[in-house]
Amino acid sequence: MRNNTAAYDEIRHLLLGMFISRSLTAVAELNIAELLHNGPQSVDMLAKETDSDPDALYRVLRTLAAVNVFEELKDRTFKNNALSDTLRIDAEHSAHAIVRWINDPGCWASWGRLDYSIKTGRPATEAVLGSDLFTWLQEHPSSLKRFQEAMTGFCNIAAHGVVETFDFSAINKIVDIGGGHGLLLGKILTRYHTTTGVLFDRPEVIDQALPLLTKLGVADRVETVAGDFFEHIPSGADAYIMKHVLHDWDDKHCMMILNNCHNAMKPNSRLLVVEAVMDDGPNSLFAKQADLETLVITTGGRERTQQEFADLFSRCGLKLQRLIKTDYPAVILEAVAH
Ligand SMILES: C[S@@+](CC[C@H](N)C(=O)[O-])C[C@H]1O[C@@H](n2cnc3c(N)ncnc32)[C@H](O)[C@@H]1O
Numbered sequence: 001m002r003n004n005t006a007a008y009d010e011i012r013h014l015l016l017g018m019f020i021s022r023s024l025t026a027v028a029e030l031n032i033a034e035l036l037h038n039g040p041q042s043v044d045m046l047a048k049e050t051d052s053d054p055d056a057l058y059r060v061l062r063t064l065a066a067v068n069v070f071e072e073l074k075d076r077t078f079k080n081n082a083l084s085d086t087l088r089i090d091a092e093h094s095a096h097a098i099v100r101w102i103n104d105p106g107c108w109a110s111w112g113r114l115d116y117s118i119k120t121g122r123p124a125t126e127a128v129l130g131s132d133l134f135t136w137l138q139e140h141p142s143s144l145k146r147f148q149e150a151m152t153g154f155c156n157i158a159a160h161g162v163v164e165t166f167d168f169s170a171i172n173k174i175v176d177i178g179g180g181h182g183l184l185l186g187k188i189l190t191r192y193h194t195t196t197g198v199l200f201d202r203p204e205v206i207d208q209a210l211p212l213l214t215k216l217g218v219a220d221r222v223e224t225v226a227g228d229f230f231e232h233i234p235s236g237a238d239a240y241i242m243k244h245v246l247h248d249w250d251d252k253h254c255m256m257i258l259n260n261c262h263n264a265m266k267p268n269s270r271l272l273v274v275e276a277v278m279d280d281g282p283n284s285l286f287a288k289q290a291d292l293e294t295l296v297i298t299t300g301g302r303e304r305t306q307q308e309f310a311d312l313f314s315r316c317g318l319k320l321q322r323l324i325k326t327d328y329p330a331v332i333l334e335a336v337a338h
Contacts, residue, residue, distance in 0.1 A: 019063070020063070020064070020067055020069075021102065021103065022103060023060050023063055023064050024064070024069065024087070024099050024103075025099050025100060025102065025103035026060060027060065027061070027064065027087065028087050028096050028099040028100050029100065030050040030052065030057075031050070031089075032046060032050070032061070032070075032078075032084075032087070033070075033080055033084045033085060033086075033087035033088045033091075033096075034088050034089065035049055035050070036070070036078060036079055036080040036084070037080065037085075037088060039079070040073055040077050040078060040079035041077065041078065042075065042076055042077045043057055043058040043061060043076045043077070043078065044076070046061075046078070058076055061078050064084070065078065068081065068083055069081075069083045069084045069087075070083075070084040071084075087099060093156065093157055094153055094156070095153065096153065097146070097149035097150045097152065097153035097154075098150045098153050098154055100146050100149070100150065101146045101147055101149070101150030102150075104143050104146045104147070105143065106125075106129065106133060106136060106137065106140065106143040106146075106147065106297070107293075107297060109128045109129070110123070110124040110125045110128045110129065110133075110296050110297050111124070111296055112124075112128065113127045113128050113296075114296060116128075117295050117296050122299075123295070123296060123297055123298055123299050123300075124296045124297070125296070125297050132298070132299045133297045133298060134202070138202075138204055144204065144205075145208075148180055148181055148205060148208065151180045151181075151244070152180060152181050152183045152212065154244075155180065155183040155184055155243070156183060157328055158184070158243065158244075158274065158326075158328045158330055159183055159184040159187040159188075160187070160328070161326030161327050161328030161330070162184065162187075162188075162241075162243070162272075162274055162326060162328075162332060163187050163188055163191050164326070164327065165324055165325075165326045165327070165332065166272065166324060166332055168188055168191070168192045168195060168239070169192060170238070171192070171195055171238045171239045172194070172195060172196065172238050173195070173196050173197070173198070173236070173237040173238050173239075174188065174195060174196075174197050174198070174237055174238065174239040174240070174241060175197070175198040175200055175233065175234050175237045175239075175240050175241070175264070176197060176198070176199050176200065176241050176242075176243075177200050177229055177233055177240055177241070177242040177245060177257070177261065178200070178201055178229060178242060178243075178245035179199045179200060179201055179241075179243075180201060180205060180209075181205070181208060181209045181212045181213075182197075182199045182209050182212055182213050182216075182218075182222065182224075183212060183216075184241065184243055184274075185197045185199050185218075185222060185241075186212065186213055186216035186218050186222075187216070188241075189216075189218040189221055189222065190216055190217065190218060195221070196221045196222070196223075197218070197221060197222045197223070198222070198223045198224075198225055198234050198237065199213070199222050199223070199224045199225070200225045200226075200227060200229070200233065200234055201226070202226065202227075202228070203226035203227075205226075206224050206225070206226040207226075209224055210224070229245075229256075229257050229260060230253065230256045230257065230260070231260070232260060232264075233257075233260045233261055233263070233264040234264060235263070235264040235265075236264070236266060237264070237265075237266075237269060238266070238268075238269055238270070239269060239270050239271075239272060240261055240264065240265065240269065240270070240271045240272070241271075241272040241273075241274065242257075242261070242271070242272070242273050242274070243273075243274035243275075243330075244274065244275060244330075245257070246258075246273060246275060246304075246309075246312075247275055247276070247290065247291075247294050247298075247301050247302065247303050247304070248294065248298045248301040249298070249299070249300060249301050250299065250300025250301065250302075251300075251312060252300075253299075253300065254312055255312065255315060255316055258271075258312060258313065258315075258316035258318060259316045259317075261316075261318075262316050262317045262318055262337060265337055267337060268336075269336075269337070270321075270334055270335070270336055271313075271318060271334070271335040271336070272332050272333070272334055272335075273309065273332070273333040273335065274326075274330050274331070274332050274333075275303070275304070275309070275330055275331070275333065276290050276303055276329055276330045276331075277303070277304065277305060277306050277309070277323070277330075277331050277333075278291065278303045278304060278305045279305065279306070286329040287303045287329065288303070290303055291303035306320075306323055306333070309333050313333075313335045314338075317337055317338065318335040318336065318337060318338065319335060319336055319337075319338035320333055320334075320335050321334045321335060321336050322334040
């Protein structure tokens, strides 16, 4: 009987994770962690600064404090702790952007139709948004901004893992395919001062990339190129890097991208694919969660095993040469032309 109660409690805890997720987004939208950065504040003051109802805000914050996000002091006063500090935009490992994206209508509303994906194997975005995510984002600039900021936020830790792990010193020119606003490319170029880069993405994304490249101090070494990786990829670089791009697509579309990559590569160019590889190891929960996200919001995307990547590469004239682990739950798959 006790075991049954424990099991019930655990299921309830998992189920009500939704309340926590929604609360995290709500407080991130209100920048509560930012307001607490300089010290504790009463909920009345926080409500005043965010134009909120004090009692409702208190009920949300005390729930978050119960799961160790914020610390509740006496007299309805709250302070930041390690977890809530990650909700700040400027925190070293900021979760602010991803917290906002996960509950953006483009993502959240689609998850409401997981049943559609299970029945059809198709993205729930079709049923909810009326198109694939990237087409929908084109027409919804505030969601596009949240999505790209979330990718950049995610990328911050992953980019650190890639730059710490891979030796780019022999690479003069590198193309980041589907590189978003250029955080990964920027981090590589910040470390390797003579390397130049090409940031390649869709026009509406490239249009917004300059501020980040400028902030990272690499804008003068980056050529920004807008285009469609199903049509063409800029040619002649020593290395091509593609992070969290292939997991958005089914095998047919991955092969279109990889064939265009192969066409763009010189005989001794390398392709570096950064993805969460599906295996039974300790990182597999992240890969499985990311895989579900691709089921719901992408058209045929999935997380793949090492063997599935090797097969895809070989069907496009490429050979998987090395799998390099990083300290982030993603690996670098290095491929060359064969
Ligand atoms: C999941 S995001 C990954 C972004 C970035 N590489 C990162 O890891 O943060 C996928 C990227 O592919 C880009 N993309 C999608 N379709 C594209 C296309 N047809 N041509 C070029 N880029 C595309 C998106 O705009 C987005 O920046």
